[in-house]
Amino acid sequence: MTGTTRPDDQRVVITGMGAITPVGNTLAETWEALQSGRSGAGRITLLDPSPWDCQIAAELKGFEPGRFLHVKELRRMSVSSQLAVIAADQAIEDSHLDLDREDRDRVGVLLGSAGGSSLEETERAVRQLMAESGRRLTPNQVLRLWPNMPSYFVAERHRLRGHNATICTACAASTQAIGEAAEVIRRGAAEVMITGGTESIVSETVLAGFLAMRALATSYNQDPQRAMRPFDAAREGFIPAQGAAILILESLDHARQRGRTPCAEILGYGVSNDAFHMIAPDPLGSGATLAMERALASSGISADSVDYINAHAASTPLGDLAETRAIKSVFGERSYQIPINSTKSMIGHMMGATGAVEAAVCTMTIQHGIIHPTINYEVPDPECDLDYVPNCARKATVQVALSNSFGLGGQNACLVLSKVERE
Amino acid sequence: MSPESGERTRVVVSGMGVITPIGSDLEAFWQALLAGRSGVRRITQFDAEDLPCQIAGEVPEARRMARASQMALAAAQAAVSDAKLGLPLANPERVAVYFGTAIGGFDRAVEGVEILRAKGYAHVNPFYLPSAIPNMPAFHVTQHFGALGANCTITTACATGTQTVGEASLAIRHGRADIVIAGGTEALIRDFTIGGFASMRALPVSFNDQPDQASRPFDAKREGFVFSEGAACLVLERLDSALARGAHIYAEVAGIGTSSDAFHIAAPDPSAAGAIRTMAWALQDAQLAPDDVDYINAHGTSTPANDAVETLAIKRLFGERAYNIPVSSTKSMLGHAMGASGAIEAVVCALTIDRGMIHPTINYDYPDPVCDLDYVPNQPRKANVRVAISNSFGLGGQNACLVMRAANRFETKRGDHGDGRVEAGLG
Numbered sequence: 057m058t059g060t061t062r063p064d065d066q067r068v069v070i071t072g073m074g075a076i077t078p079v080g081n082t083l084a085e086t087w088e089a090l091q092s093g094r095s096g097a098g099r100i101t102l103l104d105p106s107p108w109d110c111q112i113a114a115e116l117k118g119f120e121p122g123r124f125l126h127v128k129e130l131r132r133m134s135v136s137s138q139l140a141v142i143a144a145d146q147a148i149e150d151s152h153l154d155l156d157r158e159d160r161d162r163v164g165v166l167l168g169s170a171g172g173s174s175l176e177e178t179e180r181a182v183r184q185l186m187a188e189s190g191r192r193l194t195p196n197q198v199l200r201l202w203p204n205m206p207s208y209f210v211a212e213r214h215r216l217r218g219h220n221a222t223i224c225t226a227c228a229a230s231t232q233a234i235g236e237a238a239e240v241i242r243r244g245a246a247e248v249m250i251t252g253g254t255e256s257i258v259s260e261t262v263l264a265g266f267l268a269m270r271a272l273a274t275s276y277n278q279d280p281q282r283a284m285r286p287f288d289a290a291r292e293g294f295i296p297a298q299g300a301a302i303l304i305l306e307s308l309d310h311a312r313q314r315g316r317t318p319c320a321e322i323l324g325y326g327v328s329n330d331a332f333h334m335i336a337p338d339p340l341g342s343g344a345t346l347a348m349e350r351a352l353a354s355s356g357i358s359a360d361s362v363d364y365i366n367a368h369a370a371s372t373p374l375g376d377l378a379e380t381r382a383i384k385s386v387f388g389e390r391s392y393q394i395p396i397n398s399t400k401s402m403i404g405h406m407m408g409a410t411g412a413v414e415a416a417v418c419t420m421t422i423q424h425g426i427i428h429p430t431i432n433y434e435v436p437d438p439e440c441d442l443d444y445v446p447n448c449a450r451k452a453t454v455q456v457a458l459s460n461s462f463g464l465g466g467q468n469a470c471l472v473l474s475k476v477e478r479e
Numbered sequence: 480m481s482p483e484s485g486e487r488t489r490v491v492v493s494g495m496g497v498i499t500p501i502g503s504d505l506e507a508f509w510q511a512l513l514a515g516r517s518g519v520r521r522i523t524q525f526d527a528e529d530l531p532c533q534i535a536g537e538v539p540e541a542r543r544m545a546r547a548s549q550m551a552l553a554a555a556q557a558a559v560s561d562a563k564l565g566l567p568l569a570n571p572e573r574v575a576v577y578f579g580t581a582i583g584g585f586d587r588a589v590e591g592v593e594i595l596r597a598k599g600y601a602h603v604n605p606f607y608l609p610s611a612i613p614n615m616p617a618f619h620v621t622q623h624f625g626a627l628g629a630n631c632t633i634t635t636a637c638a639t640g641t642q643t644v645g646e647a648s649l650a651i652r653h654g655r656a657d658i659v660i661a662g663g664t665e666a667l668i669r670d671f672t673i674g675g676f677a678s679m680r681a682l683p684v685s686f687n688d689q690p691d692q693a694s695r696p697f698d699a700k701r702e703g704f705v706f707s708e709g710a711a712c713l714v715l716e717r718l719d720s721a722l723a724r725g726a727h728i729y730a731e732v733a734g735i736g737t738s739s740d741a742f743h744i745a746a747p748d749p750s751a752a753g754a755i756r757t758m759a760w761a762l763q764d765a766q767l768a769p770d771d772v773d774y775i776n777a778h779g780t781s782t783p784a785n786d787a788v789e790t791l792a793i794k795r796l797f798g799e800r801a802y803n804i805p806v807s808s809t810k811s812m813l814g815h816a817m818g819a820s821g822a823i824e825a826v827v828c829a830l831t832i833d834r835g836m837i838h839p840t841i842n843y844d845y846p847d848p849v850c851d852l853d854y855v856p857n858q859p860r861k862a863n864v865r866v867a868i869s870n871s872f873g874l875g876g877q878n879a880c881l882v883m884r885a886a887n888r889f890e891t892k893r894g895d896h897g898d899g900r901v902e903a904g905l906g
Contacts, residue, residue: 107600108600132744160741161738161756164739165739170612170613170614171583171611171612171613174582174583174585174588174613175588175608175611175612178585178588178589178592178611179592181671182589182592182593182596182671183592183596185671186593186596192671192674192675192678193671193674193675193678194675194678195675195678195679195745197675198672198675198676198678198679199744199745199874201582202581202582202636202874202875203581203582203583203613203634204581204634204635204636204873204874204875204877205744205875207635207739207875208739208744208874208875208876208877211739211741211876212739212741212742212743212744212876214741215741216739216741217738217739217740217741217752217753217756218738218739219737219738219739220635220737220738220739220876220877220878221633221634221635221642221646221737222633222634222635223631223632223633223634224583224612224613224614224632224633224634225614225617225630225631225632226609226612226614232631236631239653243649243653245737245760245764260595260600261588261591261592261595261603261607261608262608263600264591264595264600264603264607264608265591265603265605265607265608265609265611266608267600267603268600268603268604268605268607268608269605269608269609270605327629327630327631328627328628328629328630329576329617329618329621329622329626329627329630331571331621331622331624331625331626331627332622333622334606334609334610334615334618335605335606335609343627346572346627350629463614464608464609464612464614465609465612465614465615465617465618466618466621466622466630467614467618467630468630
């Protein structure tokens with residue numbers, strides 16, 4: 057089945073979006089910052105950074121969950137859950153969806169995250185237990201640990217009783233969640249899906265873990281905004297970040313019936329696993345290649361139709377190279393003509409949530425005809441020689457965008473989005 | 480070959496493996512279930528003296544990767560070997576891995592924090608963080624078998640295993656894979672998880688000296704669930720390919736339903752609406768009616784709230800017939816292995832269909848007037864089960880229900896031995 061021959065009840069469109077990122081507490085602010093190449097990186101404030109080799113992160117700025125959530129709710133929710141709920145509120149508002157007119161049994165929630173809050177909440181719990189040498193946690197502490205809680209809180213807040221799931225495929229999680237959410241609609245298991253991702257990974261254990269893996273940038277503590285430099289020869293690794301993005305999906309039929317113009321269409325998606333290494337990507341990018349090929353096949357389009365690639369591009373030496381190779385093997389000679397950018401160059405790496413932010417970015421790119429830059433691209437790497445839209449935004453007509461997400465444990469996911477033609 | 484065009488691709492179970500407190504060999508596990516043997520003991524993984532609940536269903540042995548990953552890989556090896564899939568895989572790009580876990584490598588997450596706090600971050604192992612995240616069990620299985628197909632880790636608390644097996648069957652039904660290695664794994668037995676759930680009053684505290692009597696689903700003296708651990712894996716494949724290669728077919732995975740209660744983070748909706756719609760949707764997906772159901776593998780956690788609400792849900796959906804459907808709880812013997820339970824219970828349903836035996840709900844001694852169905856108390860029972868459903872309900876209002884049936888249900892001519900089995904090569 058191809059994108060163009062699917063009946064309208066099988067065509068899944070995005071009709072609303074919300075985002076909270078290190079460069080903006082809404083999607084509009086985020087998009088504005090991304091176009092102007094503004095980085096969200098800075099010295100870590102959530103913990104004392106001085107003992108660490110990496111002292112920088114892309115933290116949220118001026119984000120006050122207390123403005124949106126009751127103090128009792130804040131206590132029940134991990135940061136990931138708070139972000140998901142608030143971004144979902146934004147997305148629902150943006151979609152003009154009147155949930156009172158929907159059958160709530162047919163509205164589902166499917167979010168992605170790498171571990172949800174479980175790493176930071178485990179850290180908090182163990183730290184408390186070690187300090188107090190006790191073994192009692194409050195029920196709220198135990199419940200905040202579970203990775204499925206962001207999906208629960210979104211469902212609870214809006215009494216959404218339909219399909220509900222959380223996909224945890226590391227850094228590919230929310231790209232995969234969005235692809236699966238579209239499938240849930242296509243197979244008729246829901247009318248509307250609230251999907252996306254959430255993550256907050258600025259914590260001591262996450263820093264310790266990624267530093268042990270040598271995955272973080274450590275030479276830019278005095279110059280945080282230059283640390284994320286995807287495809288640049290001096291790239292060293294990523295910096296941790298926090299954020300969430302939520303998309304509202306429904307069938308084209310359903311959107312038309314309620315008179316809503318879609319933002320973009322989800323044509324298809326593909327997933328694969330490198331089956332290679334827990335941490336390192338397959339240097340040939342063969343798993344990434346498979347994911348992109350499967351995404352194109354499920355979309356019913358050829359590689360020639362792709363106008364723009366939002367790369368995974370986490371600024372790691374191996375990852376950016378493997379992705380460049382994978383793009384070349386899928387797109388051949390044409391890869392040099394396709395603009396490719398890295399949203400992470402500005403927002404850092406929020407693991408499971410980044411894919412959702414990038415899907416929102418692809419949608420904005422399609423809608424506004426502007427490709428945001430990859431910032432900090434200064435020293436060309438001879439092996440990374442594609443068009444990374446260096447440092448300056450660019451006008452372009454984008455009909456079809458492809459978004460890559462690759463993660464720890466060899467996870468690969470790729471989503472294809474397109475403009476919805478008006479008839 | 481495939482059924483006539485217009486019919487959908489049918490998905491069957493052709494191999495299974497389990498790692499559980501009562502046995503890590505499929506046959507030994509099944510015999511222990513039929514015999515009603517409890518796997519609940521006093522905790523050995525740490526000193527539990529000062530905890531209100533000192534018992535759990537522990538799996539003997541394990542090391543190297545995170546405990547959840549070890550058990551996942553061991554279960555997958557057993558399942559792939561049981562399915563007699565040749566290795567290396569003939570068409571690895573069409574073999575997917577779907578493995579769920581509610582939390583993942585929790586032991587490694589805790590160990591990482593402890594090392595960080597005690598010795599400083601330079602001592603933290605590079606594998607700490609990846610070992611701790613939920614997708615690593617799936618990765619280890621994927622890497623071991625070189626399975627290059629789709630790959631997914633679903634995390635829906637206690638509904639994880641059921642939802643994962645269901646989604647895996649959909650991947651085959653919708654043509655995204657030919658074979659899926661699907662399962663669930665969990666290893667969460669820690670002092671503070673037990674302490675935490677005890678403070679939620681979710682665990683039994685009166686049975687520290689009779690551990691094997693602590694998990695007593697539907698019994699009037701039930702107090703809560705017993706923490707457990709384990710893993711199970713099922714090899715799912717297309718019916719036609721299983722028949723073509725002469726595989727033993729345990730059962731068909733016929734349908735899946737999932738929903739959210741959207742009601743309370745830890746308590747089930749007392750109206751049972753979530754459980755009812757989930758079972759109804761699963762049967763609808765399987766193109767079956769409630770009247771077709773011969774056996775229910777209950778979520779049956781042994782908490783006062785769950786067992787009452789689940790009983791109510793069964794009565795509401797099945798009406799008067801509810802009293803004639805055998806309902807049993809695997810957790811009466813294994814305890815609650817969170818994200819693994821649903822996968823273990825899918826294995827149990829497949830064996831129930833394959834062997835024509837229903838395992839008992841043990842420790843059913845004192846009838847509870849609100850739980851008045853046929854729970855197959857204390858003794859196994861012979862039964863010709865053509866359609867079984869398996870319920871899983873989890874923290875965060877997660878609901879999932881899986882429908883399994885005898886693979887030959889609608890085939891009367893070939894391969895039907897009249898006992899729920901399709902024999903090798905007869906397709």
